[in-house]
Amino acid sequence: MAKVRISQIRSTIKRPENQKRTIKALGLGKINRSVEVELTPQINGMINKVSHLVSVTEL
Template sequence: MSKVKISQVRSTIGRPERQKRTIEALGLGKINRTVEVELTPQIQGMINKVSHLVSVTEV
């Protein structure tokens, strides 16, 4: 599996609770926080749901 860096670039204020929980599950929560994770189908699905709040780069 490949690794990706996920960075939160937009706030979750005013977003649905489901998107807030997805951001937390990815290990984010504050703007400019970055995590490095393996790109599994589950993680890819989470990224797709909050793609407007995060930026993704391959490592």
């Protein structure tokens, strides 16, 4: 599997609760925080759900 770096670029203030929980499940929570994860179908689905709040870079 490919590895990707996910960085939060926008705030979760005034966002639906399911988007806030998705950001937490990805290991984010603050702006400019980044995590490196394997790109599985589950992670890809979470990225698509909050794509307007995060940036994704392939490693």
